[in-house]
Structures are given as C-alpha cells and as structure tokens.
Amino acid sequence: MFSLKVVVVLLAFVNAVVQASNQVVLTCESSPSEKGEQGPPGPPGHYGARGQKGDTGSTAGLENTISALEDRLKETEEDIAAMAKTISDLQKKGGKCQCMKVIGGKIWHGPGNGYFYYTVQSGMTYDEAKSKCSQLGATVATQAPKSRDVMRILEAQMSVLTTETYWIGLTDKAGEGWFVWEDGTALQSSQANWNPGQPDDVNNEDCVGGNYIDTLQWNDYPCSHQLIALCERKA
Numbered sequence: 001m002f003s004l005k006v007v008v009v010l011l012a013f014v015n016a017v018v019q020a021s022n023q024v025v026l027t028c029e030s031s032p033s034e035k036g037e038q039g040p041p042g043p044p045g046h047y048g049a050r051g052q053k054g055d056t057g058s059t060a061g062l063e064n065t066i067s068a069l070e071d072r073l074k075e076t077e078e079d080i081a082a083m084a085k086t087i088s089d090l091q092k093k094g095g096k097c098q099c100m101k102v103i104g105g106k107i108w109h110g111p112g113n114g115y116f117y118y119t120v121q122s123g124m125t126y127d128e129a130k131s132k133c134s135q136l137g138a139t140v141a142t143q144a145p146k147s148r149d150v151m152r153i154l155e156a157q158m159s160v161l162t163t164e165t166y167w168i169g170l171t172d173k174a175g176e177g178w179f180v181w182e183d184g185t186a187l188q189s190s191q192a193n194w195n196p197g198q199p200d201d202v203n204n205e206d207c208v209g210g211n212y213i214d215t216l217q218w219n220d221y222p223c224s225h226q227l228i229a230l231c232e233r234k235a
C-alpha cells in the first residue's frame with residue numbers, strides 16, 4: 001500500500017509533467033517557424049477510367065447519304081466527260097477559242113465554233129432581222145443553233161439569249177414542216193431543240209425563235225412576229 005506521502009509526491013510529479021508539457025506547447029505557438037517556399041506541382045494524375053460504350057446508331061441514314069453522293073458523283077463525272085468532249089470537238093472545229101472580238105466598233109462573242117455573234121436588241125420581223133444582220137456583214141444565226149453545246153457556251157457569254165427571244169436562221173417557208181437553215185441545209189433531228197408541242201404552225205408560223213418563254217428552246221412564230229436578231233459572221 002502506498003502511503004499518503006507517496007501519493008502526494010506522485011501527484012506533484014504528474015502535475016509538474018503536465019505543466020512542463022503546456023509550457024512546451026505555449027512556446028511552440030508563441031514563436032512559429034516561417035513557412036518554406038511552395039514546392040513544385042506534383043506529376044499529373046492518371047487518366048480516368050474509359051467511359052461506357054455508346055448506343056449503336058442507325059446506319060440507314062448514312063447509307064442513303066452515301067448512295068446520294070455516289071449518284072451525284074456519277075452525274076458530275078458524266079457532265080465533265082460531256083464538257084471535255086465538247087471542248088475537244090470545238091478545238092477540232094474552230095481551233096483555239098477566241099471569245100470576243102470587236103468588229104465595226106461592236107463586241108462580237110465567239111463560242112469557239114469559228115463564228116462570232118451579236119444581237120440587235122430591238123423588235124423586228126424575220127425579214128428585218130435578215131436585213132439588219134446583213135448590214136453587219138452577217139446572217140441570222142445558223143451554226144450555233146445547230147448545237148445545244150455551243151448554245152450553252154453562247155448563252156453564258158450573252159445573257160440576253162436567256163432573257164429575250166431571238167430569231168435564228170431556220171424556216172419552213174419552202175414547205176410546211178420542212179425546216180431549212182439559212183445556209184441551205186435541212187434541219188437534222190439531232191439538231192432540233194423544239195419546246196414540247198412545237199412546231200405547231202398556229203396561224204401559219206414559218207419562222208423560228210430561240211428561248212421561247214425562257215426555256216432556251218425553239219418555237220415557230222409567224223415571220224411577222226417581233227423578236228430581236230441573233231446575227232452570226234465568220235471571224
């Protein structure tokens with residue numbers, strides 16, 4: 001058994017230890033050491049886990065799009081082939097394209113077929129058109145209208161051919177339904193560019209106009225009708 005004296009000594013010792021401990025703590029808080037410089041950033045963390053796979057989409061729409069694109073590509077290839085053939089043919093016929101030429105102070109357009117074109121832009125009968133073109137050393141156009149490809153080039157050069165109706169050098173004056181060009185050659189079926197339903201010879205229509213109702217196609221008109229003139233002459 002501990003005596004009371006021993007207990008008192010022990011309590012005094014414990015109290016001294018606690019007080020010493022408090023003094024140490026107080027000493028640390030009253031004079032904290034200064035912080036060091038911040039260290040460099042740590043290395044980047046690992047990539048996160050791969051996400052879940054998405055739902056499978058429908059491929060029908062994509063296949064339709066691819067099919068449509070293939071169709072358009074095919075059409076474009078065909079157009080390019082046709083244009084290349086036209087250019088090749090024109091080069092064989094007319095040599096290097098000379099697209100514009102000033103003749104008699106007027107600008108004439110050359111689609112590359114060896115002829116030049118000019119429009120007299122006032123309303124006139126077919127015979128008046130022949131006369132007007134003749135005054136310009138030309139005839140009413142016959143060579144270009146024989147070819148849709150050449151006319152496409154000429155229409156790009158002369159926008160009036162897409163907005164006005166103009167006489168071309170083609171009539172069936174010699175015999176109803178027998179159309180002959182001003183150069184004396186007969187109209188070939190491969191050259192014909194009639195608007196559907198034409199020629200209909202309504203009221204004795206024997207002369208031909210291009211770009212009927214803005215279709216770029218032909219209609220037979222009475223020769224007394226008033227159209228502008230598309231004149232054609234050699235270079």
Ligand SMILES: [Ca+2]
Nearest residue numbers: 172201205206
């Ligand atoms: Ca007729």
Ligand SMILES: [Ca+2]
Nearest residue numbers: 200201219220
């Ligand atoms: Ca007609």
